[in-house]
Amino acid sequence: MAFSSTDRAALRKRLLSWYRRHRRDLPWRREPDLYRVLLSEFMLQQTRVEQALPYFERFLKAFPDLRALAAAPAQEVLKLWEGLGYYRRARHLHETAKRLAPLKQVGVAELAECPGIGPYTHAAISSIVFGAALPVVDGNVNRVLARLLALAEPPESAKGRRAIRAAAAELLAPRAPGDFNQALMELGATVCLPRGPQCLLCPVQAWCRAKERGTPEAWPLKRPKPARPHKQIAAAIVRRRDGKILIAQRLSGALLGDLWEFPGGKREPGESLEAACAREVREELGVEVDVGAKVFEIEHGYSHFTITLHVFECAYRKGKPRALGCQAFAWIREDELSRYPFPKANHPIVAKLSGR
């Protein structure tokens, strides 16, 4: 045990009391039913509250309950998710809704079977909605507990993960697991910040071994991360003589899965951007184009690499499009572009072409 039973009891009491006074007023906390909490937890995976908020409101308006979400077309769900990132979450959320909506009763066991619900999300929903005594471990909990314990290993390491899990389970308030879990996360999000922790405002500072050592921001210990490579990407605005543009839908499992894009891809060593552009259109859709002027150069970063996106105006020459390196394609007018979900890096192109 990392703490004595009297310390555990006092720490819980302080934390819960602090949470009940200081918690943020968030829409999914006003009526914490299964649907709202489920929706919020999917959106909050690796995503800040402020970024998820407008999406939560939009979803709740478009799909007021689990049944409405389950009945929606997949494309509509993805379009509403556009811009939020980690697009697999949209598909998993939709599949989870379709799985749960027909059930008379949903409980801890049913949640565990759903796609997109891992250990964190399962414990979060179960504790908040059903009052199940399951500890959550997320980025906030990792940081808060690593500091409380002055943990000697990075939380991502095997030893660190075990220690954090054990501490979270040990501290969990058995009679208010939902509030306790949210309190720990709220503390991490608003007080026990990655940089510049507000220790003087912290309700559990008396038990914090990192604060005791004098340099709380030195925890959690960091693991070196690999550098992000940079790639040169060519993309084509392929126009037919009637003015329509050729777009493609990306493969489901891939990066930006199920989203639509302007066809293109990575430049090979020694290849010109124009040649890469023509080659990628040929490989992806079986279409020959004449590459014209470059009209965009866009810098963009993803989670594990960065790109420069070079966009060329291209004239359609020949070949009937086929879905070779994509799952679907479409010839569309410029004013139809905004109906399709595009990755963020393509938004400047969509905005310009659709005249906004």
Add this chain to the structure above:
DNA sequence: TAGCCGTGGTG
């Protein structure tokens, strides 16, 4: 275990 999967804010 470690790499893949987005986007936006921050210092």
Add this chain to the structure above:
DNA sequence: TCACCAAGGCT
């Protein structure tokens, strides 16, 4: 400018 990192899950 750039690294960091955020209510993680899947393979």
